[in-house]
Amino acid sequence: MSKLYQKLERIVSEKRISNNLYIRHAYSRNVSSNLQGVPDLVIRPKSTEEISEVLKIANEENIPVIPRGGGDCEFGGSKPIGDTGIVLDTKSMNSILNLDEENLIVTVEAGISWGKLNEYLCHYGLYTGCLGPGSGMTSSIGGGISHHSVGGGGCAKYGACTNQLVSLEVVLPTGEIIETGSQANRYSKIPFNRFGNGPDLAGLFCGDNGLYGIKAKVSLQVFPKPEFANYKTFLMPRKSLEISAQIMNEIRQKGIDIYDAMYFMDLVVSLGIQYGLFPMWEHLKRKRGIIFYTIEANSEVELDEKTKQLDNIFLNKKAEEFGSEISEGNIAKWHYEEQGHWLIAHNLWGLVPGFDPVDAECKVPINAYPKIMRDLDQWDLEHSEDMQKILEITGMRPVTGSGPIIMVKDNNVELTCGFSSFTSYYNGEKHTIIDEINIKLWKSLLERLVKHGAMFYMQGDILSRLMVDIGGYQKEFYELMKAIKNVIDPNHILSRGKYNF
Amino acid sequence: MEAKGDEGFEIYFSRGRMNVLKSILEGQIPLSKELAEWVYQCSECGNCTEVCHMSQNPNIVLPTCNWIDHVKVWEALRKDLVEAGFAPLDRHSNLIEYMDNDKIKNPYGEERNKKLEWIEEFPEIKDRGEFMFFGGCTMPLRQVDTLRSMMKILKVAGKEIAMTKEEWCCGSIALRIGDEKSLIDIVKHNITEFEKKGTKTLFTACAGCYRTWKKDYPELLGEELPFEVKHITEILVDLLNNNQIPFKEKEQEEVKVTYHDPCHLGRHMDLYDIPREIISKIPGINLIEMKRTKNNAWCCGAGGGVKSQFPDLALKISEERIKEAIETGAQILTTSCPFCIGNLGDAYEEIDASIKDKIKVVDIIDLIASKL
Known part of the structure; x- marks a missing residue:
């Protein structure tokens, strides 16, 4: 047994550390099976202090540490880059530490999932507003904060989950523990505000993709869930891509406080119906794009008024309203009432066995997405030859497009665009060529999106490095990121390799 | 998926095991005895299929649930481990040996005739008929009182049953472990024995036997069985609906009851409503659902060979269920x-005495019989 293992074992119990081959492989991939990195060992600390001790030893031994929350990143964010290092699994740190009902702030250990936290909060009539990422059923609060996550619901109203952040307890890569915002004042008894006591250092760790520190405790604003809600789904007219963007823009321009709006491209609707995903839409003669909205209100009067205003926008654009029940096509009801939030965002990924996401999660201005999506069609055509090679092996061509296009606060949308392809193990055989094509096309697609000015927020292994490789970063921005990294993580222990650090 | 206690490594969850499986299929890592130790710590409850991209609404059928059956995946992996010589694990080997032994033919290692002892109390049980009872192994060898309760109910309902003394263990244990070398013999033997007795309906009080007879036998043979297969709850609900079970007229104070869905009955066979219908028809009983119920029910922890090979893990899982019931x-x-009764009962013995008085673990058959 290695010296490193023995040192670490003294920090956590023997049952919370493993260098077992099978356990290491269980942690070697995240959502995308194209990206793999087998760690040397896996450790599951139970406290901030244990994380701190692990990082101090990692520095002594010069071994990288990859923090892991729910492990739901599509871009290899919580697996090693290369076959080395320690995966630090934070899922054991999943307690709710305090609910301050008066000030509406909840403090949790960062490993708890969005789903679990919201289940707890609902007993108090509360929720987290933005419900984290589309994978919120398993993804952790710490992971969400590390990626400015959106997609799990409430994003049009509340924006990225980091908007709700009040304070953080973070373990720096060298093992020091810091608290941010109001808690930077050592006399402050409860977290109550992120902004003050100097610069917004919490912001340094928001969306850092695990680069600058490991989140141990998180305090979030929580909100009373309004008593009234309405949700409607519409079939779009022709040119639904452009018209959906016009609708979203008009909602923003009129200042209507909307909770969620999502647009399903024609392709998603027709393919989804073809593969039996949406029995509620099977009756449609015209399989065009579909859009829904959800609004919340504190009174019936407010709800009626908002509904009227929104209906005007949708109906003026010749959108046709579905019936109010889920069985009548109203997917918005399922999304809001039955917690479809954490299921719908990635509806094509498992369409057939072996189908895998090769995509990008990015934010773009509302008025930019029709052009981007049209260009993706063009990109697909340009790579038809490679797509054809995959078809020849699997009998099905990869599908290029976007999952639901999700309206986000700040007049943006979130695109989960790219292509769904096959994993290289297909029909009892490993086809290395599929891996090669996937990675080649993935890089090409990401480059195309970067050049459209898309803003990636969950970057992981592949996206963080690609941005650097293709010169996507403004030079000074990247140099500052690097300088900060060098100061707080001189040995590049944490998430070594991301952003080429 | 929330990590609890020491069993929080990804390999304890379906997702982590799928990653391991990918690495095996890609030739990166081998099958081994060590792997078998992980693989068999799964109760094959099927909950992973329920939560894997499952919309829980018939109008939205998200992709993976269209084609993935995790239990089948785990069972295939277990078969591979057996074929490669890394399984069965030691205690599972014993069960298989007992099951294959002509003098035993049950996984408990008891002499074959012991399974038949309880029948002597009931001379009214015929040795052939259209309505045949398959006793299985667990109840005749470990829970005879429940069989007595069943007979009490059937007697008051005027329902005659028959049995064959030649039944063998259904073979569920071999299927779950993945050691199927003598399974086809068992299947053919059992079907032949019941066919010879003129069976039109075979019923069983064991959820595992029910799944094996109703789902696995036809799949293994590639053909339908020559008679219908029912679970005892399907029989009881008919008797209740036909007013054939006369309950005591005067009832005492209302009792609150919660129902645990056995995996082999619920998730594996989609039989959720009938037991609840039964409970709703028992006088003086108020059914209260647990937080995780029906297709989301928490497993008792005994299935898939966990109880025999990893009894502490089985108890830990069961304790959580009892606490949820409380x-x-x-x-x-x-x-x-x-x-489930066996494992929940064992866990019940282990739990803190202070909460023990709050709840009792009772088979639904005994619950009905207690009201007669």
Whole structure:
């Protein structure tokens, strides 16, 4: 047994550390099976202090540490880059530490999932507003904060989950523990505000993709869930891509406080119906794009008024309203009432066995997405030859497009665009060529999106490095990121390799 | 998926095991005895299929649930481990040996005739007929009182049954472990024996036997069985609906009951409503559901060979279920599977004495019989 293992074992119990081959492989991939990195060992600390001790030893031994929350990143964010290092699994740190009902702030250990936290909060009539990422059923609060996550619901109203952040307890890569915002004042008894006591250092760790520190405790604003809600789904007219963007823009321009709006491209609707995903839409003669909205209100009067205003926008654009029940096509009801939030965002990924996401999660201005999506069609055509090679092996061509296009606060949308392809193990055989094509096309697609000015927020292994490789970063921005990294993580222990650090 | 206690590594969850499986299929890592130790710590409850991209609404059928059956995946992996010589694990080997032994033919290692002893109390049980009972192994060898309760109910309902003394273990244990070398013999033997007796309906009080007879036998043979297969709850609900079970007229104070869905009855066979219908028809009983119920029910922890090979893990899982039942305020935790009863009962013995008085674990058959 290695010296490193023995040192670490003294920090956590023997049952919370493993260098077992099978356990290491269980942690070697995240959502995308194209990206793999087998760690040397896996450790599951139970406290901030244990994380701190692990990082101090990692520095002594010069071994990288990859923090892991729910492990739901599509871009290899919580697996090693290369076959080395320690995966630090934070899922054991999943307690709710305090609910301050008066000030509406909840403090949790960062490993708890969005789903679990919201289940707890609902007993108090509360929720987290933005419900984290589309994978919120398993993804952790710490992971969400590390990626400015959106997609799990409430994003049009509340924006990225980091908007709700009040304070953080973070373990720096060298093992020091810091608290941010109001808690930077050592006399402050409860977290109550992120902004003050100097610069917004919490912001340094928001969306850092695990680069600058490991989140141990998180305090979030929580909100009373309004008593009234309405949700409607519409079939779009022709040119639904452009018209959906016009609708979203008009909602923003009129200042209507909307909770969620999502647009399903024609392709998603027709393919989804073809593969039996949406029995509620099977009756449609015209399989065009579909859009829904959800609004919340504190009174019936407010709800009626908002509904009227929104209906005007949708109906003026010749959108046709579905019936109010889920069985009548109203997917918005399922999304809001039955917690479809954490299921719908990635509806094509498992369409057939072996189908895998090769995509990008990015934010773009509302008025930019029709052009981007049209260009993706063009990109697909340009790579038809490679797509054809995959078809020849699997009998099905990869599908290029976007999952639901999700309206986000700040007049943006979130695109989960790219292509769904096959994993290289297909029909009892490993086809290395599929891996090669996937990675080649993935890089090409990401480059195309970067050049459209898309803003990636969950970057992981592949996206963080690609941005650097293709010169996507403004030079000074990247140099500052690097300088900060060098100061707080001189040995590049944490998430070594991301952003080429 | 929330990591609890020491069993929080990804390999304890379906997702982590799928990653391991990918690495095996890609030739990166081998099958081994060590791997078998992980693989068999799964109760094959099927909950992973329920939560894997499952919309829980018939109008939205998200992709993976269209084609993935995790239990089948785990069973295939177990078969591979057996074929490669890394399984069965030691205690599972014993079960298989007992099951294959002509003098035993049950996984408990008891002499074959012991399974038949309880029948001597009931001379009214015929040796052939259209309505045949398959006793299985667990109840005749470990829970005879419940069989007595069943006979009490059937007697008051005027329902005659028959049995064959030649039944063998259904073979569920071999299927779950993945060691199927003598399984086809078992299947053919059992079907032939019941066919010879003129069976039109075979019923069983064991959820595991029910799944094996109704789902696995036809799949293994590639053809339908020559008779129908029912679970005892399907029989009881008919008797109740036909007013054939006369309950005591005067009832005492209302009792709160919660129902645990056995995996082999619920998720594996989609039989959720009938046991609840039964409970709703028992006078003086108020059914309260647990937080995780029906297709989302928490497993008792006994299935898939966990109870025999990893008894501490089985108990830990079961304790969680009992605590969940106590949270409902119910005084009785009932279920309709002898395996669940056995494991929940064992966990009940282990739990803190201070909460023990709050609840009792009772088979649904005993619950009905207690009201006659």
